[in-house]
Amino acid sequence: MAKEFVKQAVRSDGSREIAAERQFSIKSFFMQWEWMLVAILLIINIINTCLSPNYANFNNIMNAMRDFLDKAIIVFPMAFVILLGEIDISVASIMALSSVLMGMAYQAGVPMPLAIGIALLVGTACGFINGIILVKFPELSSMIVTLSTQIIYRGIASILLETKSVGGFPSWFSQFGWGKVGTIPIILIFVIIEAAFFAYVLHYTKFGRRTYAMGNSVTVSRFSGIKTDHVKLIIFTVLGLFSGIAAVFLASKMGSVRPDVAKGYELDIIAMVVLGGVASSGGKGNILGTALAVLVIGFLRYGLGLVNVTSQVIMIIVGALLIIAVAIPNFRESIGKANWYIKLTSLVKQTNER
């Protein structure tokens, strides 16, 4: 009886919810969003295996992963941004700008390692610009700022390269996208290390705890002594840097760069983060869920492609998945608040008491 009372109090007071969650119970352990993702992933893979006999093959799966891992590079820093309660839709444009500048630098005779450095630098600079605008003007929404920088970055890329493309990179450069260590693609190794790094930062460092705190309330965080501007600026800059890294991998995979490269990537990336259980209002989510969501969307796309589902239908499915992923937790909550549900539960309780 007393336990139930605690649960009731917890529901009306958000801050105590965490304390309740810490109490381990098997039911709450299996009610986590990550298990849902694991289940979806298993279902997708089982269906894929049934539909095409060659699917369940180690090499095929490794090749399939190469298709979406360039997005996965951006997903983890993007999770930090969304944890803050912000959003960045300029990532695809940052990729375009940094890969275009890398290509042009190489064409102008800059050695390739230096050109890669330029791509990373450009990405970092773009992210820093986003961050500094948001820090200096906290009243502006990150969506509208990155919406305009998205247009600007891709605009600059198309000023520089117009409709041309740059290619002919040295042969070792294609190793980033296509190379393997043993049987495992280099890009997969990179993403695993990256995920581990971000998981460590988010879950085991002060910086990670600060990120969560800021996602819950920036004002409260500032008054409790967190340098909120620093945290925000660092997160946006790191996102820029990783967009630059993703641009290098993408350029290596495609062998050439164009200003319209990576168009529409931001939707997939945001969808992966949100599907991974990161609350779009900030302050909730983890890296494991995000990593699982990357696999879910990636294999979903790959599997649908295998059975000749057109890209338009895949578009609908990814869009719907994004909405359903966000809607399910909200739906449970809104049903809990709905009048008919409260009446029904109280009716059930009354009949039980009798």
Place this chain on the structure above:
Amino acid sequence: MEKVKKLVLSNIREISLILVIIILSIFVQYRSGGKFITVENISDLMTETAILAILSAGMMVVIITAGIDLSIGSVMALAGMVGTTVLKYNKSMPSVVIILIAMVIGTICGLINGTLVAKLKILPIIATLGMMNVFRGITYLISNGKWVMQADMTPQFMGIATGKLFGINNLVVMAMIIYGIAYIFMNYTRTGRKIYAVGNSEESARVSGIKTDKTIRLAYTIMGLVAGFAGILYVCKFAVAQGETAVGYEMNVIAACVLGGVSVSGGTGRVPGVLLGALLLGILNNAMPLIKISSFWQEAIRGLIILLSIIANSLIQRNVQAKALRRRNI
């Protein structure tokens, strides 16, 4: 004198927009060697801007509720595609019915967006980003990747966009009517004022007895209706409906609203300002080719102008707030 000062201060946004438009027009007129302010070019400009202006009026309603609708480009494509596909197989159907069909499709799309945002409490950007894909995908499915061409449309239907009423293009007339309605709706009806109230503070609006869910859902439904209407006009004007219709158009519309002084955090923004914002954007689009700015530069310049205008906007806002604080201290 006091009255004049008050009038200027309360309309500072509109007055500064008019000044910017005048200065820009003089500059472009000078640089293009007199090609800008001619009857022909002005009427071209108005016709080009009409659809953008119509959409901006709808977007304003959504942004005032502190939301955003990224799906309007897709809604336009879907409504235009459905309308013209019906026309293709029923050539005898009157144009009014086609427009109505498109508006119904738009309204349904808007209602879906509104339900997702208001009832299921999904963040507007996420909900409309997802629906943007869904609507665009459905457009491709309906058209099967094919275009509805000029030959599939009737001259009567295409006459909507090219016809004139009292020497003014129909699209411009429609935009003017819609702005008239929007002005009355936002300023003199209860629902309009409720939308402002919800945008200012959803919590206080709810406490004071406004059904915030319904108001927000209504805002998105209005946006859908407007997008459906604009979609069929867009298709009619370019005489082709395809899957790629109006891709990325939402950015222009949001830009027009932001230029017109609609704050993305909700609650502020006025109809005349949005009209001027759309007009300013239309002038920019029209003027850049005239003064021979390469098309590759246009995107970046447009983005830069949006960014600078929102930054300028927030600087003005800070100034106003600081002044208000100082006045209170004395």
